Amino acid sequence: LRRLRLHPNRSLPAPLPSQASPSTPLRRCLSQLARDQATFVGSAEPTSVRSSNGRQDSIYPSGARLILFPNDTTKLVLPLAPDATEPGKPLCQITNISFANGDVKRMYSYAPCGSATHPGKHVYLYRDVNTLVTSLPALEFDAGYTEGATVKLYRFPGGQLERHQPDGSKVITYEDGTTKTVNADGSETAIFADGTIVTVAADGSRQVGTRHDALAVTLQ
Numbered sequence: 001l002r003r004l005r006l007h008p009n010r011s012l013p014a015p016l017p018s019q020a021s022p023s024t025p026l027r028r029c030l031s032q033l034a035r036d037q038a039t040f041v042g043s044a045e046p047t048s049v050r051s052s053n054g055r056q057d058s059i060y061p062s063g064a065r066l067i068l069f070p071n072d073t074t075k076l077v078l079p080l081a082p083d084a085t086e087p088g089k090p091l092c093q094i095t096n097i098s099f100a101n102g103d104v105k106r107m108y109s110y111a112p113c114g115s116a117t118h119p120g121k122h123v124y125l126y127r128d129v130n131t132l133v134t135s136l137p138a139l140e141f142d143a144g145y146t147e148g149a150t151v152k153l154y155r156f157p158g159g160q161l162e163r164h165q166p167d168g169s170k171v172i173t174y175e176d177g178t179t180k181t182v183n184a185d186g187s188e189t190a191i192f193a194d195g196t197i198v199t200v201a202a203d204g205s206r207q208v209g210t211r212h213d214a215l216a217v218t219l220q
Helices: 025-040 211-219
Strands: 048-052 055-059 065-068 074-077 091-098 104-111 118-126 131-137 150-155 161-164 170-173 179-182 188-191 196-200 206-210
Touching (some): 025 091, 025 104
Antiparallel strands (some): 074 091, 104 118, 118 131, 170 179
């Protein structure tokens, strides 16, 4: 994905134009960062400030830690708290990073029973192309994956969704409802909204059928 030129804003990415759709991943992501900034930092004075080599590290009464880097990157580390988006999960520490080019990253780390935190999901927003990439531990999808493997979910501005598996396969859902599964060996299966199924083998041979055909084979 291409990158933007440096953005002059030091604390948070610039807001979107008013005509931008409120449902876009970019607007939702930036709104969440703005809420975190207002809730945990706001207009409060920091309780401690340390500066070194152009980096400023501030602690706020809420327990949040705000770090300003000399390259205009900003990191906001929120205090441990229950994760409202993941009921039943242990305590969660969220870190928001705003880069100088306008990209943002939101990282979740979980602390079972208050112990050391363990990496959870990462959400990265490519601002210039309005694409949201979420990286999740693969074990949350399938216990057969090894620890450390990740599943990546891509959400594009037009509504296209992609799920990339650790084995190299991916599932793509298009705006019109078409779903395509691309396997690691290069074979593909596309299911169109009208029920047509197109299968492409690894050797390039194609087969066209329908959901009705697939159901008939299953019932035989």
